[in-house]
Amino acid sequence: MRPELTEAQLLSVWETGDGQAPPARALLLAAAAAAPGEAVADLTLADLNALLLDLREGSFGAALPCAADCPNCDEPLEVSVTTDELRAPGRRNVPGPRRDPATLLAEGYEVTYRALTGGDLLSVDPASPEARRTLLSRCVVDTTPAADDLPEGVLETVAQRLADLDPGADTVVPLTCPYCRHAWTAALDVADYLWAEVEGYARRLLHEVHTLASVYGWSESEVLAVSPARRRFYLAATAV
Template structure:
């Protein structure tokens, strides 16, 4: 079981992260459960996902209900995956050095590269037409002919190898349509999935605070001090 945040902590995360772009929100969520002193922005994407899955499991449970439309017949599907199924290689985040860099030799270039990190995502404007090249160039530690002169084909070769260098950086679900039997792979953004749950929970909780404060005159802290089960009773009583 991962670390569980209190309702007050979840409200604080939502309030801060509401104005953030997705990469910054992912780091905010990961920092909430990272070991003290760990530089979350410098973790690889797989390490960030491990932290996010720990947070999700501790605060909302291990089962993640998902929906998807079959790309072949457009039928809507409902599937449930678990945090353990999404972890790679089935382990929780362990503090320590990131994965060692790798070397690619292709088209006359020798390139040493590393996995992508959260800091890389923060540094790139996703709206820029050069976003992909800039992001992949940040992975390059050194090149015998210089980073700026690397052809797109070499950078794409690096992109294809990043999943092997950092297993778990991409969380992908293997799906099969029960109607037309079409099989495909669907990406699941763990950070955005978790953020949607944090936002939904925070908004429901604030509505509860509003209702109970209006009826009983309680402060926010007094409402949050009441257990969720007892709050449900009081809310049902106010509705009656």
């Protein structure tokens, strides 16, 4: 069964996450979709994306309308992608198989590394000029010979291997421009997309609560107890 936000839960999530950094909002949304007590900060990015896609599908549907500009001819495009197209194979409703740390050889180092987690993103200041290096360094479990400060080239090799270690950590959409036929892939940040929808819905809902509370004297909980279809009728009646 897909997780689904009730309107009351949606308002609570929005209120808690409003003003927080994107990684914190992503973990907040994932926690709303996770099993009780699950430590979402310890999940890999692919598992987090799987939870977010399930929550999005259960709360807003499977189709995600998107807009993009062709990088070749600058034509604006409207496209739609589904949650299944973004979801990595096997990542639906349950976390994918756990990946053990992997090992690579680069520039004379044997490096054991693991997949990135939500907690890693949360711990790094994205505004720092060293953010990328810090994030990649967190993936390194061990090195031979031992090194506290690996060369840049070694860390970039680790970065290139992370996608193979955790398929689904990056969500991309293949696109083809209907005007010039240029083909490319565009990244889609599932957490940012879902948060924008949650925020938009929350603000519209609060306006509905304000209007109906002002006209009928209902409390917020009483307004939320009314179905969206009936609320639309009452809102239309207030405008008469």
